[in-house]
Amino acid sequence: xQSVTQLGSHVSVSEGxxxxxxxxxxxxVPPYLFWYVQYxxxxxxxxxxxxxxxxxxxxxxxxxxxxxxxETSFHLTKxxxxxxxxxxxxCAVSGFRGSTLGRLYFGRGTQLTVWP
Amino acid sequence: xxxxxxxxRHEVTEMGQEVTLRCKPISGHNSLFWxxxxxxxxxxxxxxxxxxxxxxxxxxxxxxxxxKMPNASFSTLKIQPxxxxxxxxxxxxxxxGGTGANVLTFGAGSRLTVL
Numbered sequence: 001x002q003s004v005t006q007l008g009s010h011v012s013v014s015e016g017x018x019x020x021x022x023x024x025x026x027x028x029v030p031p032y033l034f035w036y037v038q039y040x041x042x043x044x045x046x047x048x049x050x051x052x053x054x055x056x057x058x059x060x061x062x063x064x065x066x067x068x069x070x071e072t073s074f075h076l077t078k079x080x081x082x083x084x085x086x087x088x089x090x091c092a093v094s095g096f097r098g099s100t101l102g103r104l105y106f107g108r109g110t111q112l113t114v115w116p
Numbered sequence: 117x118x119x120x121x122x123x124x125r126h127e128v129t130e131m132g133q134e135v136t137l138r139c140k141p142i143s144g145h146n147s148l149f150w151x152x153x154x155x156x157x158x159x160x161x162x163x164x165x166x167x168x169x170x171x172x173x174x175x176x177x178x179x180x181x182x183x184k185m186p187n188a189s190f191s192t193l194k195i196q197p198x199x200x201x202x203x204x205x206x207x208x209x210x211x212x213g214g215t216g217a218n219v220l221t222f223g224a225g226s227r228l229t230v231l
Contacts, residue, residue, distance in 0.1 A: 103164060109158060
């Protein structure tokens with residue numbers, strides 16, 4: 001079965017600082033991995049996804065994530081935080097077969113706060 | 117495309133009342149998902165449909181919850197009778213299914229408060 005663990009429910013950084021949001025996954029087969037962002041009072045929006053190929057994936061708003069199979073990780077980073085990055089971030093892994101195909105398994109989310 | 121449309125955006129009701137949440141997926145998408153978001157439990161998948169057929173409803177909390185998808189452009193999630201613990205934000209999402217790589221597009225959510 002697929003599952004995701006996000007380490008740290010809250011992360012705070014100063015504007016201009018590095019953003020690092022951690023995600024570890026569990027999957028019995030090569031996973032498809034996703035990061036979504038949720039701004040207040042809105043639905044989730046895709047930031048980036050990994051399916052196959054290059055393990056470093058670039059997304060919107062300057063975010064990127066690296067798939068590391070040996071560490072079963074898919075951490076999200078951004079070199080320089082901006083105030084507008086304040087939001088909740090969700091890591092997700094996709095189901096692969098049968099009734100789980102296409103289903104996303106989400107982590108509990110990490111709330112990012114950016115201080116001026 | 118207008119995206120995934122959910123209604124109502126906010127609903128306040130009293131315990132025991134029936135609640136119906138509505139969702140219009142993106143045209144051409146054949147998979148539809150209902151999620152519930154709470155502080156305590158995070159994002160929970162309630163049910164999902166593929167080609168209008170319920171595939172997995174194991175996340176539906178109890179018999180008070182029911183979901184239907186009568187056609188490709190409309191789905192409902194009904195709670196009858198509602199209870200205060202049902203207070204949450206309910207999201208509908210759709211995708212063009214078939215592989216696990218497809219991206220879900222979420223609606224803006226329906227915030228339900230049961231008094």
